[in-house]
Amino acid sequence: MSLSETVSKIDRLSDEQRDCIENCNEAAEVSEWCADECLGDEEMEQCARLCRDVADLTSLHARFMARGSNYSTALAEACAGACEECAEECARHDAEHCQVCADVLRECAQSCRDMMSA
Template structure:
């Protein structure tokens, strides 16, 4: 069973929450990949740091939403801000992993911001 199929089985989630969880999980994966690829390159240290922050925040936010945590909306705002900062940093680099991050993260930021304002 895929992660999306598992998320679909959580009856208490709205369609918007499901979308945000899926976006957060995708952001987690792409940022872990990007951070790993940036290791050892002094010019990529900020990129790696931001990607690690995003991976941790998006992973945590997805878990908070799945369990209906009352702190989810507070975390959603931090998640959106980190995604935006990381996307901006990654867009400055030509590496494929950075370009994928810069492409994926704005959508995650948008859905997280919607969750923060819900």
């Protein structure tokens, strides 16, 4: 069963929450990949650090939404901010993993903001 099929079975979630869970999980995965690719390059240390923060925040936020936590909305703000900051850092680098990461993180940040305003 795919992630979207699993998430669709959680009846209490809004469409915005479903999208946000999927985007947060994708952001966590791509951020881990980007951080791993950046390791060992001194010029990429800030990128790796931010990616690791984003991976932790987005995976936590997805879990909070899935269980209906009262803290999900507050965490969405932190998650969106971290995604935006990391996307800006990733966009500064020419590496493909950084460019892919920046695109995914921008989408995740918007998804978190959409979830908060729904």
